Amino acid sequence: MKVDVTELTIKSASDLLAKKQIKAKELTEAFLKRAYGLNKKLNCYITISADVAQKQAEKVDKLIADNQPVGPTLGIPIAVKDMFTTRGIKTTAASRVLENYMPVYDATVISRLKEANTIFIGKTNQDAWAHGASGENSDFGPTKNPYDLIRVPGGSSSGSAAALAASTCLAATGTDTGGSIRQPAAFCNLVGLKPTYGRVSRYGIIAMASSLDAIGHFTKTVYDNALILSATAGPDSFDATCVQGAASDYTQGIHGGVKGLKIGLPREYYENLDEKIKKTILTAVKKLEGLGAKIEEVSLPHTEYGVATYYIIQPSEVSANLARYDGIRFGRDRSKFGAEAKRRIILGTYALSAGYYDAFYLKAMKVRRLIREDFLKVFRGVDVTICPTSPTLPFCLGQKVNDPLAMYLSDIYTVTANLVGVPSLNIPCGFIGHLPVGMQIIGPDFSEKLLYQVGYAYEQETKWYERKPSLA
């Protein structure tokens, strides 16, 4: 059967596989072909793992032929951010330091995706060590935005976003420490989830800033997103910070609608916002109001300290997490770190050093508590909040590379969810010209199902995911 892979979602592909209208092998080959073809244009993959994908596809076809039960992600081709440790597939974090690193074990999420019989198309490009908001900090060259090749796809999960937006896979994994899933999702017209801290195991995923890192993923639709979370979430004996509680089906209740739900618009996020972006988001909010949601303004007064707090805690943890790269047990020596990694190591080392700890790290941990308390207070009054994901549209390659502070400020609307720990879902909410705009739906701890419910209701009305990039 001939299919247009760009039209597929996980759900529709899964139906085709279950009905034996297409073989996993054919599906995989079609995506691999597209990945090879478009990678030249987009530089979204560091490694395309065709051998692995083909073997996985054969296994899936055998399972289907044997009439084994077909899980919702069986045979689904996905792309994996190169922060995820994959046994036998090179894992580089997009850094020259790990250029030839071949892991001997799998991250917990990778094991789960294997158990769910997804198919690994390849490992995606990213800002090295996940440091960045544009993808330009990759040691293997920048990734391009499929909607406009002179623009960045966002970062740090740049390759995952571009690979999926270009339909070289049906989902892609990411890590989000300060917006690294949500911002590229916004820039590439995708659904991107940063789950609650502790919802998805971090074991085996190269650590950036351990108290902030959240392991999530990109999909084209909200429903697809819930399917992947159902496979990846849940307690892990290897991750002491992963919460207990049985695995769950996150598609449950997704059709519930928004009638009667209270949605808060945090004033501080709209104050200095670009007028066009603001208008786009408020139009989306209106749509939700039309569907029966109650909209009210709320306040998160410590928002303005988010980026400052983040840029103390995050580099401090980065400086320790990157200390293991000494070129003895694996990888190359420390001189091979790129400029951004070096910058953050220096900043973090400085902030933690004797005499500065109280003024920086400890102070930041106090303000972090105040920021969390703001959120807890707001969620006593509303079910979710909606705010912009990025202060700008996808910017041009090279535009911010020489100004780290300007680049850091790209995270202004996303870092707070990481500091607070709460889940946040980016969903596409329209276009300005040819460039996509995304908005965040943020809820209290462990409210992913609610975020999906709101996102799904909006998506059914708008279906922005149907607007594909033209990559001919």
Add this chain to the structure above:
Amino acid sequence: MSSYQPIIGLEVHIELSTKSKMFCWCSADYFGTDPNTHTCPICLGLPGAMPKANELAIKFAQKLGLALNCQVQLSSKFDRKNYFYPDLAKGFQISQYDLPFSGKGHLEIDTSTGRRAIEITRAHLEEDTGKLTHAVVEGEKVTLIDFNRSGVPLMEVVSEPQMNSAEEAKTYAQKLQQIVRYLEISDADMEKGSMRIEPNVSLRKAGGKSLPGYKVELKNINSFKFAQAAIEYEIKRQAEILNRQEVPTQETRGWNEQKSQTISQRTKELAHDYRYFPEPDLVPFVFDQNYFDEIKRGIPELPDKKTERFIREYQLSAYDVEILTRDKNTANYFEEALRVGKKFEIPTKHIANVIINKKPDIEKVLPAELIEGIVSARKAASIGQDELERIMREVLDKNPKAIEDYKKGKENAIMFLTGQIVKAASGKVDAKKVTFLLKERLK
């Protein structure tokens, strides 16, 4: 020539004898194994790996804290201690900074001037590092690294600088070792490196009150003998410097066994800015009094208490008791032998003497076997036939019921009578022979 008072504090590291390592599932029993065969992504510090704390290691650490009279900490956590060294896999060591499992405590030692309590500053838990060996490979000087030891649970017990001689420092370290072994939380073997002591030594003018403005840390010490020798050497060395009106350099010095000297270890000078911060991959700990009470219940009678009781209960000399209680197994062995020996009315002092002087292998010779030996040794001096006849008659006269029981077929009655006769003969008769004679008589 002025006279000086040595000021000595001790940092003691003790590897805990848990089955698995501190933060991973690898076997902690690494001694003598092939290099890098006891590792995993966690203790090798591979990208992405995360620690998971060993519950038993924490209990062991708290047990030692309680045994050292330390303040228990109701809330605690692990921190990252950041520094670079090739034996440190992650570039930081998971350790404890401001909330160690155990706070201030003390340990009493006997010194030439009597019993004294040495204050413990803190006792915390951390992970051990890998092991470095220096070698020449193809003509090049290289350092080889084995990570089998990496991540083994390691306690650090820090004392206040309150010891004033090498002898006192040795006594303190030995007492600590004895307690650790009583608790069965480590074999605390200096030669194997499962106990390591790092004395810090400085001198002040005799009669002075304040601490000297420098101290010298001593490393590479793998026996109590060397500890004593190193401290003594250092006291002499520093006194000579001070006599020249100079101040010894604050530094780390290693004990060189061949030269019988301490030698300066010029490691990179920046080492002391450790940039501690809470380990984000591990959540904090909260304990309540019940939890500590439960641990306390698991603490056996400790050396001081046992010594005191042995002297009181068994009226033995302090010298004898010191030997008997040096390790818990000997003390238990002695008490078990006493219980068995009671039947034969062997005097306590006699059993103690045999254990102290003959040093039976307590792993191989059961206490009952030891007593059997004592009893048969006594046979040489056993009582005569007439005396035995008299005792048998007496016992039989006093126990008509037992005779009746035996005649009705109760076999234990004969054992009872035998016991009575052996006892009346103060054990100086062979029980088997008595049984035989009784059976003849009661036919």
Add this chain to the structure above:
Amino acid sequence: MKNPKSAFRLETRSKRAIRNPKSVIDIDYVAKLANLPLTSSEKKTFEKQLKDVLGYVSKLQKVDTRKVEPIGHITGLVNVLREDKTRPSISQQEALANAPKTHNGFFEVDAIFEEE
């Protein structure tokens, strides 16, 4: 603090840092602590960029946190432990698989001189 003199020095540095973080980045000291070899041009660039960032983050000093406890673990979880049980280790071959230099089952580095 091991040396009372250096403690005093750090205390002074800290006060200066809070007042004006832009003036006191000792990039050589920090690079040494971080075990990071930097070229002189990198040092220059970073010094300027770090001053910008530190200038920005110094806005936190405006927040009154006198009555605020630093946040602990964000999950609120406590006492997550594992039983003292062993699982098989990885093989020596796997342990050494990514190492640039090995010798007889050991990782190898250039000699570290401990004594002089």
